[in-house]
Amino acid sequence: MSDTGIGKSVKRREDIRFITGQGRYTDDITQPDQTMAVFLRSPHPRARIVSIDASAALEIPGVVGVYTGKDLSADKIGDIPCGWLVKSADGTDMLVASRPPLAVEWVNFVGETYGIVVAETLAAARAGAEAVVTEFEDLKAVATLADALGGPQIHANVPDNLCFHWELGDGAQTDAAFAAAAHVTTLELTNNRLIPNAMEPRAAVGIYDRSTEEFTLYTTSQNPHLERLILSAFVNLAPEHKLRVISPDVGGGFGSKIFVYPEETAVAWAAKQVGRPVKWTADRSEAFLSDAHGRDHITTAELAMDKDGVFLGFRVRTRANLGAYLSTFASSVPTYLYGTLLAGQYRTPAIHVAVDGVYTNTAPVDAYRGAGRPEATYVIERIVETAARELGVDPAELRRRNFIRPDQFPYQTPVALIYDTGDYEASLDKALKLVDYAGFPERRKASEARGKKRGIGLSCYIEACGLAPSQLAIQLGAGVGLYESGEVRVNPTASVTVFTGSHSHGQGHETTFAQIVSDRLGIPFENVEIVHGDTGRVEFGLGTYGSRSVAVGGSALMKATDKIIVKGKRIAAHMLDAKPEDVDFEEGIFAVRATNRKLTFGEVAFAAYVPANFPEDLEPGLSEKSFYDPKNFTFPAGTHIAEVEIDPETGVVTVAKFVAVDDFGEVINPMIVEGQVHGGIAQGIGQALLEHGVYDGMGQLVTGSFMDYCMPRADDLPNFIVDTTVTACTHNPLGVKGCGEAGAIGSPPAIINAVTDALGIRDIAMPASPERVWRAAQGL
Amino acid sequence: MQQSGEYRIGASAEQVWRALNDPEVLAQCIEGCQSMTRTGDDGFTAVVKAKVGPVSATFTAEVTLADLNPPHSYSLQASAKGGAAGFGKGVAKVSLTPEAGGTLLRYEVEGNVGGKLAQVGQRLIDGTARKMADDFFAKFGELVAPGASEAVTAAPVAEAVKAKGVPGWIPVTLIVAGTLIMGLIALLSSR
Numbered sequence: 026m027s028d029t030g031i032g033k034s035v036k037r038r039e040d041i042r043f044i045t046g047q048g049r050y051t052d053d054i055t056q057p058d059q060t061m062a063v064f065l066r067s068p069h070p071r072a073r074i075v076s077i078d079a080s081a082a083l084e085i086p087g088v089v090g091v092y093t094g095k096d097l098s099a100d101k102i103g104d105i106p107c108g109w110l111v112k113s114a115d116g117t118d119m120l121v122a123s124r125p126p127l128a129v130e131w132v133n134f135v136g137e138t139y140g141i142v143v144a145e146t147l148a149a150a151r152a153g154a155e156a157v158v159t160e161f162e163d164l165k166a167v168a169t170l171a172d173a174l175g176g177p178q179i180h181a182n183v184p185d186n187l188c189f190h191w192e193l194g195d196g197a198q199t200d201a202a203f204a205a206a207a208h209v210t211t212l213e214l215t216n217n218r219l220i221p222n223a224m225e226p227r228a229a230v231g232i233y234d235r236s237t238e239e240f241t242l243y244t245t246s247q248n249p250h251l252e253r254l255i256l257s258a259f260v261n262l263a264p265e266h267k268l269r270v271i272s273p274d275v276g277g278g279f280g281s282k283i284f285v286y287p288e289e290t291a292v293a294w295a296a297k298q299v300g301r302p303v304k305w306t307a308d309r310s311e312a313f314l315s316d317a318h319g320r321d322h323i324t325t326a327e328l329a330m331d332k333d334g335v336f337l338g339f340r341v342r343t344r345a346n347l348g349a350y351l352s353t354f355a356s357s358v359p360t361y362l363y364g365t366l367l368a369g370q371y372r373t374p375a376i377h378v379a380v381d382g383v384y385t386n387t388a389p390v391d392a393y394r395g396a397g398r399p400e401a402t403y404v405i406e407r408i409v410e411t412a413a414r415e416l417g418v419d420p421a422e423l424r425r426r427n428f429i430r431p432d433q434f435p436y437q438t439p440v441a442l443i444y445d446t447g448d449y450e451a452s453l454d455k456a457l458k459l460v461d462y463a464g465f466p467e468r469r470k471a472s473e474a475r476g477k478k479r480g481i482g483l484s485c486y487i488e489a490c491g492l493a494p495s496q497l498a499i500q501l502g503a504g505v506g507l508y509e510s511g512e513v514r515v516n517p518t519a520s521v522t523v524f525t526g527s528h529s530h531g532q533g534h535e536t537t538f539a540q541i542v543s544d545r546l547g548i549p550f551e552n553v554e555i556v557h558g559d560t561g562r563v564e565f566g567l568g569t570y571g572s573r574s575v576a577v578g579g580s581a582l583m584k585a586t587d588k589i590i591v592k593g594k595r596i597a598a599h600m601l602d603a604k605p606e607d608v609d610f611e612e613g614i615f616a617v618r619a620t621n622r623k624l625t626f627g628e629v630a631f632a633a634y635v636p637a638n639f640p641e642d643l644e645p646g647l648s649e650k651s652f653y654d655p656k657n658f659t660f661p662a663g664t665h666i667a668e669v670e671i672d673p674e675t676g677v678v679t680v681a682k683f684v685a686v687d688d689f690g691e692v693i694n695p696m697i698v699e700g701q702v703h704g705g706i707a708q709g710i711g712q713a714l715l716e717h718g719v720y721d722g723m724g725q726l727v728t729g730s731f732m733d734y735c736m737p738r739a740d741d742l743p744n745f746i747v748d749t750t751v752t753a754c755t756h757n758p759l760g761v762k763g764c765g766e767a768g769a770i771g772s773p774p775a776i777i778n779a780v781t782d783a784l785g786i787r788d789i790a791m792p793a794s795p796e797r798v799w800r801a802a803q804g805l
Numbered sequence: 806m807q808q809s810g811e812y813r814i815g816a817s818a819e820q821v822w823r824a825l826n827d828p829e830v831l832a833q834c835i836e837g838c839q840s841m842t843r844t845g846d847d848g849f850t851a852v853v854k855a856k857v858g859p860v861s862a863t864f865t866a867e868v869t870l871a872d873l874n875p876p877h878s879y880s881l882q883a884s885a886k887g888g889a890a891g892f893g894k895g896v897a898k899v900s901l902t903p904e905a906g907g908t909l910l911r912y913e914v915e916g917n918v919g920g921k922l923a924q925v926g927q928r929l930i931d932g933t934a935r936k937m938a939d940d941f942f943a944k945f946g947e948l949v950a951p952g953a954s955e956a957v958t959a960a961p962v963a964e965a966v967k968a969k970g971v972p973g974w975i976p977v978t979l980i981v982a983g984t985l986i987m988g989l990i991a992l993l994s995s996r
Contacts (some may be wrong), residue, residue: 068891068920135920155863310924639822723917729924 027543029550031759035540037533042059046217048274051228054243057301059230060089062292063150064305065140065157066314067132070166070386070724071179074130074139074159082142083155087149089299091157092291093140094129102126102294103763105285107351108251110502111360114379119189121310122180122384124350126260126287126294132161133179133349134388135726136314138287143299145782166386166724170323170346173383179349180384188347193364194440199377202338206329210412216400217791218346218718219711220323220734221393223530225276227316229289231296238298239267243394244289246558247528248270248568249281251505253560254351255285262293272558272797274752275530277707281316282530283570284353288315301437313729318718321346322400323358328408329374334416336373341404343380347390355391356382361501362397362489362571368438369405370449370485370662371427376439386724394708394769398488406774411787420483420778421457425450428485435755442489442658445755447688453749455487456664456686459579459746465668468681478802479681479765482663482778486771491659491754508654509573510565511581513542513589515647517634519627520552526566527578528558533697533766534574534624541579541759542770545586547613548626564650572763575693576659584651586735592647593629599643600624600632600667646664652781661761663687665706665771667779676799678780684746687767690753691760698764702747705768705785711737712769713776717792735764735792806895808861808931809913812942815950818901818908822876824949834944842848847871863888876901883916891920907950 029035042048065077104124111119116566128139140157144150167176173186180186191519203209224468230243234461239261249270257265275282281521296303307315329338345359354468364378395402409427413420428449429436465481472479485772492498495506512524523542527534539553546553550747556562569578590610597615598605601622609616616623624632685702692698715735719728753760773791778795784801814821824830828849832841839852844867851866866885871878878900885893895916902909916924 063890066920070919135924151889159888310921314924483884721917721923723919725917725919725923727923729921 027550029540029542030061030544031693033540033694034647035536035694037697038326038539039380039529039535042615043274048276050225050274050276051230051245052241052304054186054230054801055763056230056232056274056304059304060299060477061150061304062295062303062305063142063147063154064138064163064288064291064311065142065154066311067128067135067137067139067162069132069163070135070168071177072132072161073129074132074678075162075347077140078158078161081158082153085149085152087145087299088153090295091129091140091142092295092298093543094125094693097127097291097294098125100120100294101261102290103259103261105287105290106255106489107356107378108255108353108359108504110504111356111382111486112502113189114192119356120183120187120383122350123625126290134386136311136388137349138291138315141291141295141506143295144304147412147690161603166316167384168386168722168724169320170383170385173344173346173380173385183384184321184512185360186384187332188351188384189365189488190365190381190383191360192379194377194378195375199340199375201325202375203329203338203340205704206337207332207437208330208334208416210328210408210415212326212329212408212411212788214324214326214404214457214788216320216322216324216403216792217391217712217716219280219319219393219716220313220718220728221281221319222312222736223277223279223281224735226256226285226309226312227288228304228306229292229376230302230304231289232302233297233300234499235300239269240293241269241271242289243271243273245275245282246270246568247275247278247530247570248566249312249558250526250563251529251568252285252289252565254505256293260285260290260335262290269561271557271561272528273493273526274375275558276531279394280319280396280570283318283568284391286315289662292322292356301709307729310729313734314726315388317352317386317389317391317393319390320400320422322392324404326404326408330412331415334412334418334426335424336371338375339367339373340749341367343378345380346380346385346390347382348387349384350389352389354416355389357503358392359400361391363401364443365686366398366401366487367405367491368442369402369438370424370429370447372429373427377527379442379602387667387720388726394705395488395766396571398766399709399712399770399773401486402486402488402770406486407777407788410774410778416683421462423455424453424483424485443657444487445657446661446752447487447662448750449485449662449753452663452688453684454749456666456684459686459748460666460668460682460684462666468603468668472670476673478673478783479668480671480779480781480783481666481668482775482780482782483666484771484775484778485662485664486767487660488767488770489658489664490572490661490766491655491660491757492571492573492658496655505567506569506654507577508652508765509567509577509581510563510650510652511578511586512564512650513582513632514647515589515630516550517631519548519630520554521546521548522554522556523582524556524563525578525582526539526568527574528569529568529574530569530570532574532701537693538579538582541582542586545583546589546626547611572661572765572767574765575759575761576757576763577653577655579693579759579761580757581657584653585649588649588651589647590696592649593626595643596629596633597624599640600629629657656756659690659757661687661689661762663750663762663767663771665775667772667775669776669779669783671780671789671798671802673799676797676802678793678794678795678798680741680743682708682746683710683743685768685771686748687764688750688752689760689764689767690751690762692749693759693761699747701744701764702768704769705766706745706772707737707742707768710742710776711770713773713793714792715741715792749794806917806931806934807915808934809911810913810935810938811909813907813909814902814946815907818876818903820949821901821908821910830945830948833948834941846866847873887922889921891918891922893918893922902927
């Protein structure tokens, strides 16, 4: 096997351009005659727009145009839709609030767009935006999750601000389990609101060509084809064949760039109005206000056990903040990506979950790294740890007693999913060894001698990745399928151009996918080019989120590559005067079995395009496409263990050790996987100790800059100890499960379990900031 | 946001009261004040232009007076709109107490800000507003009681602050305007 094949730690080829400033991001796209846009944004969390007077703005030199929601609706531009229809427990559809790209009459969160100013320069656009006089009638807002149900009604069609009341699992069976329980552990938990903060803010360049009536939209999207589909089918921007969406290099997404946003919609539309290209790049303040936020749950969880600590039933009641409008996948996150994961790694026979999804006057909340699974894992792993403490059982031992055993797969959970494979005890054992669990009491003593408090916390997570079987997803309300496309185009000189519907915005697809294809075709890694992120070049795609790229997109490439090999065998058979079924392909050589007749991949590729004497039934060319639709989710799982040391005098939590042992199935590039795990853990520790998106009582975002929103930095983190176990996914051709989100899913409960262990308390709210920890340490 | 303060002005309560109600005086005390108009017995409007680097914003402040008890006390409501920069709203109670050689002006303000201001500068509002108020009072004292002014250092919010002059609604509007300007600075530095 070559040193660039599957399983090798190949250095990321894209990093050369990223670290030398040669990346080409949306803001780097500059068009002739380009104009700049600035958005008018509501300063009020809830208000009626009484009037907008743009006359003074239009007199400012350089201002080209000012457009409002009325202009868009006059041009029949539609609402931005939510892509997943969730039904309430009573069978009724969720209540969808209308969301025009630019607000027409009502604004419902601070930062909501209600106009766009287009000008020759950014300075003129800003001056223009400043000169627009808008009169608002401001109204009392629903600022927090706790206020939502009793607060003022935000949308005329949504009583009590309740979008849906969703349930999953068998309530009666769960009640019976609690009736028979010897012990019940109850915990009230808050999953703090997070603001994604990708390094590159969102941006868009809209171009309209009058001669062809074609739009081109460069934008920071994780899924450009979905963007095009929604802008065509729902927003009525342009027919699909007249709209090209390009996502060039994108500097991080973490979910926040999955969604279709008002800004790129308005920018593309405005390009046609002004007859010139229009560019917009969010500044960091806009990103804080208007990127979809993450998490924000309040939950009551109850775990019923028998006298030996065997789990009998699990009951979960959650209120999830959806923000002011439903973002593209907002409804699926606290339901199908959350409730279905509540079995965790355990055999709990009866589970029932009810979720109220509510509107508030805050930025929309949608998928953020992990999307529902971190929230589920937090609930499960916090309550299991708490139960162990209440029962006086070692937390590792209590988990062991309840794990789904390796011989029980495939395992049907009480909450809809069928886990295909796993070995949870193997990950737990390895993690305990790596953290030196047995040596913890000694380390705690040593900390105490220095006046510090030391704690250890476990988290045995599972998640569902590789979104997902289309049939199931559509049945559950998804508006699109969840397959992926791949195309392998062999050029006449045997180099290969690969087109994938996945999108890389930091994940390293240009390396990983090239490893897969070059390995399978037995050709040099350098000869494979990966093309992604352009609806004009890639046939179709559903993009990258939910750790699906390799499991679904990579599998599509495997299928397409298999077709290349089949076609190559036919060509080789013809050239070698053999039957295709007698031709073997290995390491880039087509050979007739049991003979010395053979052709290289290059010879076959050349022949495919210079077909001297092909028979009628053998088409020239060597290019194949495939769509791969997974049969099931994949189920990465593992154990994270955090060890923290707390200074009771300052409340500062130091993460002394962090161990992650993950089962991602087969691994294509271990170095990239480790990088993904590192990034995820950093974000998870950020959630647990530092990050918090806060609105004040009036509905103003008060953590709107890096002064007030605390991002994790290198000195907040220890050197991570990362390892893997492997149970191969049983239903995709690569045996892979996905690794992009696990770090952010497994780590928060491990940290909070360690902090509560150190302080000897039952719970502490995330983020466990120095102030909160100090208060707890002082018994305040 | 809550704030209170006290300033000592070297003029009689009547003089201070008149000055507080004189648009000409007030306009001179506010940096960048483009206009200051009485809208009746109980109110003013002011237009203040603030410029920081390449960004300039014009703030329109409206002030309504109530509970007028000249020359002893009154209360007021103020709001300032800064367009894209955000807005501020506040209520204040002001009292003038004659003292030996002058007047003690005391104010209590409760206000809040919205838009970019709330987003980027919440934690800096108090300090900035205090500084804006102090700068104003320095000028006000110079105008109302020239020569009788003495520079005084600001003390913590809960304690009395010695200064020269104290106009009633001005601190509120200044706090509001100050936070707007401070917000712009923060915005610039965040870019």
